[in-house]
Amino acid sequence: MPRFTAENTIxxxxxxxxxxxxKSALIPLLHLAQEQDGHLAEDAMVHIAELIDHTPAEVIGTxxxxxxxxxxxxxxxxxxxCTNIACMLMGGEELLHHLEDRLDIxxxxxxxxxxxxxxxxxCIAACTEAPCLTVNYRYxxxxxxxxxxxxxxxxxxxxxxxxxxxxxxxxRVRQSIPAxxxxxxxxxxxxxxxxxxxxxxxxxxxxx
Amino acid sequence: MSDQATARTVPQMITGRFQYDDAHTxxxxxxxxxxxxxxxxxxxxxxxxHAEIKEASLLGRGGAGFPxxxxxxxxxxxxxxxxxxVNGDESEPGTYKDRLLMERDPHQLIEGxxxxxxxxxxxxxxxxxxxxxxxxxxxxxxALNEAxxxxxxxxxxxxxxxxxxxxxxxxxxxxxxxxxxxxxESLEGNRGMPRLKPPYFPAxxxxxxQPTIVNNVETMANVPWIIRNGAEAYTAYGAESxxxxxxxxxxxxxxxxxxxxxxxxxxxxRDLIYGHCGGIRGNHTLKAFIPGGASAxxxxxxxxxxxxxxxxxxxxxxxxxxxxxxxMDETTDAVKAAWRVVRFFARESCGxxxxxxxxxxxxxxxxxxxxxxxxxxxDIALLLDLCDNISPSIAWPPKQTTICPLGPSAVSPIxxxxxxxxxxxxxxxxxxxxxxxxxxxxxxxxxPEGAPAGV
Numbered sequence: 001m002p003r004f005t006a007e008n009t010i011x012x013x014x015x016x017x018x019x020x021x022x023k024s025a026l027i028p029l030l031h032l033a034q035e036q037d038g039h040l041a042e043d044a045m046v047h048i049a050e051l052i053d054h055t056p057a058e059v060i061g062t063x064x065x066x067x068x069x070x071x072x073x074x075x076x077x078x079x080x081x082c083t084n085i086a087c088m089l090m091g092g093e094e095l096l097h098h099l100e101d102r103l104d105i106x107x108x109x110x111x112x113x114x115x116x117x118x119x120x121x122x123c124i125a126a127c128t129e130a131p132c133l134t135v136n137y138r139y140x141x142x143x144x145x146x147x148x149x150x151x152x153x154x155x156x157x158x159x160x161x162x163x164x165x166x167x168x169x170x171x172r173v174r175q176s177i178p179a180x181x182x183x184x185x186x187x188x189x190x191x192x193x194x195x196x197x198x199x200x201x202x203x204x205x206x207x208x
Numbered sequence: 209m210s211d212q213a214t215a216r217t218v219p220q221m222i223t224g225r226f227q228y229d230d231a232h233t234x235x236x237x238x239x240x241x242x243x244x245x246x247x248x249x250x251x252x253x254x255x256x257x258h259a260e261i262k263e264a265s266l267l268g269r270g271g272a273g274f275p276x277x278x279x280x281x282x283x284x285x286x287x288x289x290x291x292x293x294v295n296g297d298e299s300e301p302g303t304y305k306d307r308l309l310m311e312r313d314p315h316q317l318i319e320g321x322x323x324x325x326x327x328x329x330x331x332x333x334x335x336x337x338x339x340x341x342x343x344x345x346x347x348x349x350x351a352l353n354e355a356x357x358x359x360x361x362x363x364x365x366x367x368x369x370x371x372x373x374x375x376x377x378x379x380x381x382x383x384x385x386x387x388x389x390x391x392x393e394s395l396e397g398n399r400g401m402p403r404l405k406p407p408y409f410p411a412x413x414x415x416x417x418q419p420t421i422v423n424n425v426e427t428m429a430n431v432p433w434i435i436r437n438g439a440e441a442y443t444a445y446g447a448e449s450x451x452x453x454x455x456x457x458x459x460x461x462x463x464x465x466x467x468x469x470x471x472x473x474x475x476x477x478r479d480l481i482y483g484h485c486g487g488i489r490g491n492h493t494l495k496a497f498i499p500g501g502a503s504a505x506x507x508x509x510x511x512x513x514x515x516x517x518x519x520x521x522x523x524x525x526x527x528x529x530x531x532x533x534x535x536m537d538e539t540t541d542a543v544k545a546a547w548r549v550v551r552f553f554a555r556e557s558c559g560x561x562x563x564x565x566x567x568x569x570x571x572x573x574x575x576x577x578x579x580x581x582x583x584x585x586x587d588i589a590l591l592l593d594l595c596d597n598i599s600p601s602i603a604w605p606p607k608q609t610t611i612c613p614l615g616p617s618a619v620s621p622i623x624x625x626x627x628x629x630x631x632x633x634x635x636x637x638x639x640x641x642x643x644x645x646x647x648x649x650x651x652x653x654x655x656p657e658g659a660p661a662g663v
Contacts, residue, residue, distance in 0.1 A: 018373070018375045019375070020289075020332070020416060021396065021397075021416060023396060023397035023398075024377075024395055024396055024397050025397065026397030027377070027378070027379065027380055027394065027397060028377065028378070030380065031339075031378070031380065052397070054397075061399060062397055062398055062399055065382060065399035065400060065401075065558075066339070066379070066380030066381050066382050066400070067380070067381035067382065068339045068340065068379075068380040068381035069380055069381075080340075083548070084301045084502075084548065084552055085301050085302065085460075085498070085502060085534055085545060085548050085549055085552075086301065086302055086459035086460055086534050088544075088545070088548050089459075089460045089461060089534070089536060089540065089545075090459075090460070090461075122299070122301070122383065122552050122555060122556065123299055123300070123301040123302070123303070123502075123552070124299075124340055125298050125299065125303060125304045125306070125307045125338070125341070126304060126307075127301070127302050127303070127304045127457055127459035127460075127465075127532065127534070128304055128457050128458065128459045128465035128466050128467055129304075129465070130459060130460075130465070134340065136342075137339075137340050137341070137342040138342060138343070139343070170339070170342045170345055170378070171342055171345035171346040171349055171378075172346060173345075173346040173347075173349040173350045173353070174349055175348075175349040175352050175353060175375070175376045176353060177356060177362065177373065178356055178357070178362075180363075181356045181357075181359070181361070181362035181363055182362055182363060182373060183331070183332070183362045183363045183371040183372055183373040184363075184373065185332060185373070186289035186291065186330075186331035186332040187289075188289065188416050188417075188418050191288050191289035191331055192288055193286070193288050193329070194288070194289075194329050194331050194370075194371075195369045196254060196326065196329075196368065196369045196370045197254055197329040200253050200255050200256075
C-alpha cells in the first residue's frame with residue numbers, strides 16, 4: 001500500500017503550487033495516485049491528506065464521489081461500454097452483452113486473470129459515433145461485435161500497449177509551467193486589481 | 209415538404225480547422241490566423257473587448273443559453289482576484305461538440321480563454337475538462353506547453369502587462385459537475401454537489417467565494433472569431449435572438465449521424481435531420497426526437513420545421529439545451545427509451561436533495577419493472593405522481609423542488625413520452641384497466657392537443 005514515490009511527491013507539490021488553495025489539487029493528486037498504483041491505495045490517500053493539509057476522511061469523502069476513482073484494484077484494461085440513449089438506439093446494449101459473454105463477467109467485475117474490468121457507463125460524448133466504448137478512456141467509435149473481439153485479442157496479446165497505457169494513466173502529456181513564464185496562483189487576500197485593468201478614463205490614456 | 213437542406217452556407221467559425229489533421233498544433237494554428245485575435249485584443253482596452261463580445265450577443269453554448277457578455281458584466285466591481293473557469297465537463301446524453309473542440313482545436317479554446325480573462329480582469333484561469341476525455345487532456349496539455357513556450361500564456365503575455373496562468377484541471381466522472389456551482393465545488397477539491405442559490409451567478413461569488421466567470425468550451429471557441437472579425441460580422445449570421453453559428457450533434461436513427469456547425473437560430477430541425485444527416489435510416493419513419501439533450505422533452509414530426517432557436521423551441525414545450533439531437537424511428541420502444549433516460553438521471557443524482565435522489569431512482573425502478581413484465585395497472589398514475597413530486601404540476605419550464613435542475617430534468621421527458629405514447633405504456637401495465645386520464649393535485653393530465661387519435 002504505497003505512498004507517493006519521491007518523484008511523484010515532487011510533482012504533487014508542483015501541482016499544489018498551481019492552485020490558490022491546496023485542496024483544489026485534490027482531484028489531480030488522486031489521479032496521480034491512481035496513475036502510480038492503478039487504483040487508489042489507502043496510504044496514497046493518507047499521503048495526499050498530509051500534502052494538502054486535510055484529513056484522510058476528507059480525501060476519501062471527495063474520492064468516493066467520483067466514479068473514475070477505484071478504491072479496489074481493477075483490471076489492466078477498463079472497458080467502458082456506453083448504453084445511454086444514442087448508443088442504446090444503435091446497439092450499445094447488444095455490444096455490452098456480447099462483451100459480458102466473451103469475458104464471462106457482469107458489468108462492474110474483473111476477469112479472473114486481472115486483465116479486464118467491464119463497465120456499463122453513461123454517455124461518453126461520442127453520440128454520433130454509436131455504438132462506442134472506451135478502453136482506459138481511449139475511444140473506439142462505431143465498433144461492431146467482431147471488432148470488439150479483435151480489440152480484446154489485441155489487448156491480450158499486448159498489441160495495443162503503445163496507444164493504451166495501463167489503467168490509471170490518463171493524459172500521457174502533462175502540463176508543465178516553466179518557472180520563468182509562470183504568472184502564479186491568484187490567492188484571495190493577496191491580489192489587488194490587475195495592472196492591465198486600469199480604468200478607461202485614466203489620465204495616462206487621455207489626449208494631452 | 210422538402211427533404212433538402214434550406215439553410216444557407218455560413219463560415220465554419222469554430223470548426224474551420226477540423227479539415228487539418230494537425231489542427232491541434234501551434235504551427236497549424238498560427239498559420240490559420242491563430243492568436244491574431246489575442247494580439248488584437250491586447251491592443252484594445254479590456255472594456256472594449258468586453259463590449260465587443262456583448263455587442264456580438266454571444267449566447268452561452270452549455271445549455272442555458274445565457275449571453276456571455278452579460279454574464280461577464282456580473283462581477284462586482286473592486287473585488288479581486290477574479291477567476292475564469294471553462295466548463296469542459298461535457299456529459300449531457302446526446303451532446304458531442306466540446307470534446308471535438310478540445311481534441312481538434314485546443315489553441316482556439318486557449319486563445320478564447322485568454323481574451324476572456326483579459327477582458328474581465330481574471331488573474332487566473334482553469335480549464336475543467338471531463339475526466340474521461342484522455343485525448344482532450346493530452347491535446348490541451350501539449351497546446352498549453354506550446355503556448356507557454358511561445359509567451360502566449362503566463363507572465364507578461366506577448367510583452368504586455370497582461371499576466372494569467374491557465375491551469376488544466378480534469379474531473380473524475382460525475383455528470384452533475386457540469387452544473388457550474390458543482391463544478392466550482394469540484395475545483396475546490398470537494399464532492400461535486402451544486403451550491404444553494406442565491407447567489408445565482410458565480411460571477412458574484414464563485415471559486416473560493418470570489419467573482420468567477422464560468423463559460424462553456426464552445427462559447428469560448430467563438431471568442432477569437434468575434435474579436436478577429438468584429439461583432440458586426442458575427443451578427444450578420446444567425447437569427448436576431450441567436451447570433452453566429454452553433455454546433456449540433458445529430459445521433460440515433462439517421463442515415464448519416466454527425467456533428468454540424470450551422471447558422472444559429474435560422475436552421476431548422478428538418479434541415480439538420482433530413483438535410484445534413486440524410487433523413488431517417490432505411491425505410492423507417494420518424495417516431496420522436498430529443499431536441500436538446502436527455503433533459504429536454506421529446507419532439508415529434510410536427511416540430512421538424514421549428515428553427516434551432518431557444519425561444520421557438522421553448523414555446524413549443526422543450527429546450528434547445530446543449531445542441532444534442534437524438535433521433536428515434538418507429539422501431540424504438542418508447543418505454544425503454546424513457547427508462548434509459550431516467551436511469552441516467554437516477555445514476556447521476558448527487559444525492560443532496562431528496563426529491564431527486566429518491567424520485568429519479570423510483571421512476572427508474574417502476575419503468576424497469578414494467579419492462580420486466582411486472583407492470584401494474586396503476587403504474588402510469590404512479591409514474592406521473594412521482595414526476596409531480598419532483599417537479600410540481602409537471603410544468604414546462606419545470607418547477608424545482610431541488611437545488612439544481614437535475615431531478616426536474618428527468619421528469620419532463622418521461623411525462624412527455626407517457627402522454628404521447630400512452631398505449632405503449634399501457635401495454636406494459638397489463639393493458640385493460642389503465643386510467644385514460646390522470647389527475648394530480650386537481651389537474652388532469654391528458655394527451656397534448658394534436659396528438660394522434662387513440663393516444
